[in-house]
Amino acid sequence: MAKATRRKRPDSETVAEAERQIAEYSRTVKFTVTEYSFEFIVQKLTTDRYYVPSYQRELVWTPKKQSKFIESVFMGLPIPFVFFWQDKDGRMEIVDGSQRLRTIRDFMADKVTLRGLETLPIVNGFRFSDLPMSRQLKFVETPIRVIILDNSTDAVTRTEMFARINTGGTIANDAEIRRGSLPGPFMELIIELANDPTFIELTPISQPLINKREREELVTRFFAYLDGFDPTLNDGAGDIPTYKEEPRRFYFSFVKDMNDQVATELELEANSPTIDRMKTTFGDALNFIEKVSPYGFTKSETGNQVPRVRFESIAVGTALALRADPTVADRVEDITPLLNSTDFSAATKSDAANVKSKLLNRIRLTRNWLLNQ
Incomplete structure (x- = not known):
């Protein structure tokens, strides 16, 4: 049996520098956490109060991926956090979560027809308006947790966060x-x-x-x-x-x-x-x-x-x-x-x-x- 090689521990100077860098970076990310309904967020998207930055606009889920996400909502599965940043004009830039929010908006506007679903195949072919009114109301009141980055968060940090935490499956490169x-x-x-x-x-x-x-x-x-x-x-x-x-x-x-x-x-x-x-x-x-x-x-x-x-x-x-x-x-x-x-x-x-x-x-x-x- 091969003898395990002993790992060389970092010296005290390296440990101190590591702590300094971690502390310095962590101070650049300040945020608050809140919760909004689908209906509230769609209203803000429609009036352009919440917006998708240009580097994400061409990233669009396939119809099948949109359908899978809507199915997950119907199933009551947890929805990942959405990250916002408030710009100097008071509008909210969507740092991460734009594809989820656009899918919700388009589904509620009858622009998404569900397809390829396996867990709930009965709703294949449905649009939002085909659902019973009670289900429509439950859908629009679905809550989603939102992290709002402090507006002092610089552009470098925001885009680095997007690259690290993006959960959309399709990601813009640097x-x-x-x-x-x-x-x-x-x-x-x-x-x-x-x-x-x-x-x-x-x-x-x-x-x-x-x-x-x-x-x-x-x-x-x-x-x-x-x-x-x-x-x-x-x-x-x-x-x-x-x-x-x-x-x-x-x-x-x-x-x-x-x-x-x-x-x-x-x-x-x-x-x-x-x-x-x-x-x-x-x-x-x-x-x-x-x-x-x-x-x-x-x-x-x-x-x-x-x-x-x-x-x-x-x-x-x-x-x-x-x-x-x-x-x-x-x-x-x-x-x-x-x-x-x-x-x-x-x-x-x-x-x-x-x-x-x-x-x-x-x-x-x-x-x-x-x-x-």
Whole structure:
């Protein structure tokens, strides 16, 4: 029998830092709990006092899933909490539960015909108005528990909560959430560059990933890591000091801050120096990679996927090298030796991809290789 390995307990400093981070985060989530009837909530939805944020609007349950939910209500099963957040106008944003609430609203409006039910098959084909009046009244008076987040809860925390607690079965990914909840001039730049013809050619990905805005995710990561990288730290090795291994919060905060920065610049001038700089940086990196990498960001001529870790290493590492030494663009003609190396293969494995040390390692690897050519 193999001998069990003794687990190394965290030291006191690590325990203290863990407690500090837990306490700091828990203070950002304040809420109250209440209970509303279906009828009350539907009335608020109808008058747009309660609303679905844009990043959730395209997420719609199938008719069968809607029917299953209504069946669960008939059966008296517990309904999961709904999360609201009150915006500055006093309206309630549905952070989680929009599909349940829309199903209730549509069923009460006779827009849902029950189908595919197995526990209560007798009601297949029913609409709300087909139910006896007593059952209709019981349905509209059904209570649902609601958690209302304090309006001081920031957008980063709300969208992170949505991603963590979503109970709808269909969930927006991070790129969709950022696009919907962070409109602004920098987000417009991300969308524009994600549709750049050269970028599209270098990132041949599947249609489902395109639909999930994977290219927007890649562009966001490119700028977040590049702008956050300080080459003077760690004795010249470089670091991203704002990255704390919380990628969702890191990207969200970055986009929000850049939106604000660019908006301020546009208020003062017709053009934004930041936007101009980023377009040039992105274009220079793409032109270089198109020249030196036979398959762009993929592994082969027929490749149809771009692993994020691979993209980050090549794209961010290239941009950092060009920033440190612009002559790299003229000196280096092929990066195949790097891409075929065991070091690159090890650095771009997807396991523990968000660990800061691994992120820095894969970015530095490409940067250093290019600078040493």
